[in-house]
Amino acid sequence: MPHPAPADPHTARHPAPTSQGRDRWLMAKKFLTRGRSVASFAPSSRAMARKMLDGIDWDSARCIVELGAGTGPITAELVARARPHTKLLVVEIDPEMGGRLKAKFPQVDxxxxxxxxxxxxxxxxxIPQADHVLSGLPLPSFPADLRDGVLATSARVLSPAGTFRQLTVMPLIYYRLYARYFQDVRFRFVARNLPPGGVYVCRGYRG
Ligand SMILES: C[S@@+](CC[C@H](N)C(=O)[O-])C[C@H]1O[C@@H](n2cnc3c(N)ncnc32)[C@H](O)[C@@H]1O
Structure with a gap:
């Protein structure tokens, strides 16, 4: 009797296409009902998720925090790449999306x-420090004191070689905003996303 084909580990760790359709619908619904606090009508693409994680040293990463995970496209890439020794802490304010994250990623906190x-x-x-803080939060539309708080907290908890990474669907527009907070801000453009966007990778908090 033939043996079943071995499961492709990448496919096994990623949600099925039907789940992607449900995620798109949920994100669009949340965008229509919660607007600026969601800030995007579609979940990030896989290209965006990969760009967000580009350059992370998985051997040394002990803790990665994701803020504003939505339906979890970046979480999925994190789960696929993180080593067993890497603690993943994922935070999402919306209960419906949070519930979906818990169901999809039972191994994640x-x-x-x-x-x-x-x-x-x-x-x-x-946990005394995080190696990377990945933010999908719509920080530009946060009240200034809350935005300051998230960035100051990120800077405080990051390890010396750590990075704060911010997703955007408005390429480069907010470069100056992040440069006000960080000495070193690099922008990585992502064309294959709806809409096109990118990731700010920030180091050296100005304090
Ligand atoms: C632009 S979406 C990004 C979703 C996901 N990371 C992605 O790439 O598709 C922003 C997410 O941040 C969440 N969010 C907004 N304010 C938040 C807060 N104060 N705490 C946690 N999550 C928040 C929203 O509910 C939404 O899911």
Missing amino acids: VVVGDACQFDRLLADRG
Whole structure:
């Protein structure tokens, strides 16, 4: 009797296409009902997720935090790439999307709550620092004090070689905003996303 073909580990770790259709619908619905606090009508593409994670040293990464995970396109890439020793902490404020994240990624520590207090979440878990903070939060539309808080907290919890990475669907428009907070800001353009966008990779918090 022939043996079944071995499962492709990448396919096995990624949600089925039907799940992608449901995610698109959920994101569009949230965009229509919650507008600026969601800020995007479609989940990030795989190209965007890959760009977000580009250059991460998986051997040394002990903790990666994702803020504003939505339906989880970046979480999926994280799960596919992270080593067993890497703690993944994922925060999403919307209960429906948070529930979906928990169902899709039972192996991940998903918190349904406000990302503005994520330093407390780390402290509760006895984690002193994060190697990378990946943000899908619509920070430009946050009130200035909350935006300052998220960025200052990220800078405080990051390891010396760590990065703060911010997703955007408005290529380069907010470069100056992040350059106000960080000494070194690189923008990585992603054409294959709806709409095209990119990732700011930030180091050296100005304080
Ligand atoms: C632009 S979407 C990005 C979703 C996902 N990361 C992606 O790439 O498709 C922004 C997400 O941030 C979430 N969000 C907004 N404010 C938040 C907050 N204060 N704490 C946690 N999540 C928040 C929204 O609910 C939404 O899911």
